[in-house]
Amino acid sequence: MPRHFAPERTVIQVTAKHPFYTEEHETLRRQARRFVEQEIIPHVDRWEAAGELPRSLHRAAAAAGLLQIGFPEAYGGIEVPDLFYLIVLTEELARAGSGGVIASLMSHGIGTPPIVHAGTHEQKQRFVTPVLAGEKIAALAITEPSGGSDVANLKTRAERDGDHYIVNGSKTFITSGMRADFITTAVRTGGPGMGGISLLVIEGDMPGLSRSPLKKMGWWCSDTATLYFDHVRVPVANRIGPENAGFMAIMMNFNQERIMLAAQAYALACVCYDEALAYARQRETFGKPLIKNQVIRHKLVDMRMRIEAVKAQLEMLAWRVSHRQMPVAEVCMLKNFATMSLEWIANEAMQILGGAGYLQGSKVERIYRETKVLSIGGGSQEIMKDLAARQMGY
Template identity: 55%
Template sequence: MDLWNTPERQALRETVTRFTEREIVPHLPQWEDEGQLPRSLSKAAAAAGILGVGFAEEVGGEGGDAIDTAVVTEAIIEAGGSAGVIASLFTHGIAVPHIIDSGNPDLIDRFVRPTLAGELIGSLGVTEPDGGSDVANITTRAVRDGDHYVVNGAKTFITSAVRGDFVTTAVRTGEPGFGGISLLVVEKGTPGFEVARPLRKMGWHCSDTAELSFTDVRVPVANLVGEENGGFVLLMQQFVNERLGLALQGYATAQRALDLAVRYAKERETFGKPLASRQVIRHKLVEMHRRTSAARTVTRAAIEKSLARSVTDPDVILDALMAKNTAVETVEWVVSEAVQIHGGAGYMRDSEIDRHYRDARIIGIGGGATEVLTDLAAKLLGY
């Protein structure tokens, strides 16, 4: 049986497609201009049974696994949504897994369940002004003071931070290096915790992003996720899923760009003939198809392996980062060719392909820059 096309997953794909066509596509240009999604979309997605896909029912989710979440991503983008929508609507995919992994019932009840119900919006705060992929050397510090931690520092490029109700925040509670990192849930409205400023971006325009500042922020010890100084392990356990998620966005966006290019090439006439009648255009489309299919195959295989083995398995880590780098290379080339096929129409802000072109650029930066992942691959391969 094809794991990706079971009757249940076909039904899920159809549900998500209809939801996207009805609740997302008509409003996406407005949300891009406004710089964020409405909070009501989270509630609507939860009511439709989409928001909690991939999370266990025991913590308030809809059940399912990484293949089911992949089907959701594919369907949204293929129906005319965007990677920016995925990043914003499903930010909880990087905000709450660490809380779930900690097994803390209080934190799960306070943050995970209401988030999966569309009542709260969470974000993940790791990247700092002076460091991105170098997670082990974060400088935001949390000092224990009785029943609280006092947090000082800053975060940047934090997805959904403007709308977010809480931030699962990486802080330094111990010695330098990965061994001194903890995770704290910092709630909006806590004195000293501020959204310093929203950030304007090249792409993902509908996904709000911000800088955060922490000035003597008192966070209850009860908001500690897992063990003190055990945060790096919790973060590392989720890197595989984050990278596979970005690879998904990559090949799904490439497929949508290809579909748009094919449609335009068949409809657009030049010198009395459709663009698709030109050999140079047909060959471009074939190469776009080949690269997209390869990225999809590599990524899906990596997802299946991640389900069968531990996410700490070096082979699983290697496959995930190779899938991401493959998808990055694919989507950057495919969206560029799609814009070229559209010509001047593709350069207009009101064209869908323009959005995908802009959105694709971040995939090679987020979740570990391409260069960092390539170097990690070299180490895993023993080169």
Template identity: 65%
Template sequence: MASPFYTSEHEAFREVMRRFVAKEIEPYAHQWDEAGEFPRELYVKASEIGLLGLGFPEEYGGIAADQFMKIVASQELARAGAGGVSSSLMSHTIGSPPIARAARPEVKARALPEVLAGKKISALAITEPSGGSDVANLRTRARREGDHYIVSGEKTFITSGMRADYLTVAVRTGGEGPSGVSLLLIEGDTPGLSRTKLKKMGWWASDTATLHFDECRVPVENLIGEEGQGFKIIMQNFNSERMGMAASCTAYARVCLDEAIAYAKERKTFGKPIAQHQVIRHKIVDMAQKVAASQAMLEMLAWRLGQGESPVAEICMMKNQATQTMAHCASEAVQIFGGAGFMRGVKVERIYREVKVNAIGGGTEEIMKDLASRQMGL
């Protein structure tokens, strides 16, 4: 569908992304999903086409990018129907913005160029076994001892957690509540840090982990922002993460729609393609309607962000709109595929398994509704 928001520069990058995904990801998506990981070399290849640097400062190897360039990147990656690859390949988009925004200059200079070049992996570590969305009550402790913080606690469900070289970790440096939360950059080879790989319903190619911090010594200069200001930085990070997830989920829904249309034209029952049965045509129209509505809402929100607005309530609703659209389209696509949709190796089956992680990660649908309602003054 034509959109007034994309320039020739956006479309040129879309073509670069489409060729990259078709050559470097799509042929291996099923293989990597079954293996539970993808080659680290993919990070370097992604850096070479400018993907990893989008939106980061140019002085560290980044590339200036507006909201629509980020949408192009997210939605072209989704064409492979391999959320596990996309989530870990792009984990720096939630792990590194706090570094770029608030870390000391020497820390930025050390970490960001390596991450944006694809040589090191960056991850964000906030969720704990005791809870995820309730950031203000996290329990991982960091006590000051001279020129180090001593970190003890656990984080879980951490994307890129097994391989990350740089971990942006939310810790409690002060008292209870949000004012006691800080952010630390913890390097992956820090003594006392151990990792446990997690098996998941979906995103199999993503190395998701529980992290254990046992009296880890972290230099004070690795503090991101001021002590006690971590909660604010985390909240700023969430808006960007949720827009990225919304763009991806809308695109996964479109993949399901496209795959369902292609299958319905080919598969025959009772002497004719199933696309000629009214019940199938109606399913496809419902899918197309939801995808179009989600894409329109996404692009309008991206435009508003570009105008300097901060529409928090609408971003929360956008994430829910996109995850619910993805859920509907994935379910209907599998239904249209019938038995073939239940078999591993097809895009719609992978996407169906990845619905729930999107409805939970980055803020659950329930949390999104509650936050939106409060932003609306209710």
């Protein structure tokens, strides 16, 4: 896709009269859009090649008030009444056409909530405040080389030694794992199963922690790491919540994380659609614009149909979760529906763009490579179906 090509935004048309979006949401949208245009779009190709985001981006995003949304004011956050603020932010970040930017810039969105929910005041001041100020980077480390789906069976061991735990083991696929200063890490402190898991904040400079980068199909600018813990001494003061109560804190995190992954899939699908529509209007074949062919118009309608369905489900569940409901099965199904729709839509967009879509530098090329991670991370498609089935009593 040529760089000068400015796609039109045709899917997300919200007004102050919208049932879920107010003027405040729209103000955030304008601020985030300006930030993405000035601070992200000009640099994203360079960050993709470098394999990580600069720390200065975190500071700039904090200065723009984008990192703090949804966190308590007492720790530097910006409290908001609903999830639509984060959905708006995700939509705008997605305009850069890089899911990796969203994953890594917002990795504190999975790394810090367990601390906010279960940590002490002192822990929140130490680990949350500097992250929301963009000075430190947070990550969440659950998945291990032996498996990610079976969280209750994780093996990284933390043995108590006076005022410390001695941590041995390994984590893998950790987003922002190469750069993270605070790694909220699930460890086994007790017996087998979910009742033996605790959360420790492992700090990036602790002796015995080493990291190696992972090369991936997509999300290139999001540094992803395997972490090795070799007798890492972690103060008991870094334990989040009571000993052996970590599993619930991890699970509480998942509902919002899955809604936000669905929001990301939706927002990236919108980008694919916009790119495809704009290209179909501009590109001429056989003496007429592509869009004058019925088959292309039908593809676009089919793409839009899925986007509208995902949007409706996303907004309805975001509203329910914002009103303290816990529709776990529906959130699982939403995550699957949104991510499967993105895979289908990115494929159709690529087809409409033809060779131009296959070239690096095209948003659709990058998004196409990034689709699978959303169907795997944060609970894979199969695990989502299993959980939904259990929740519905099958």
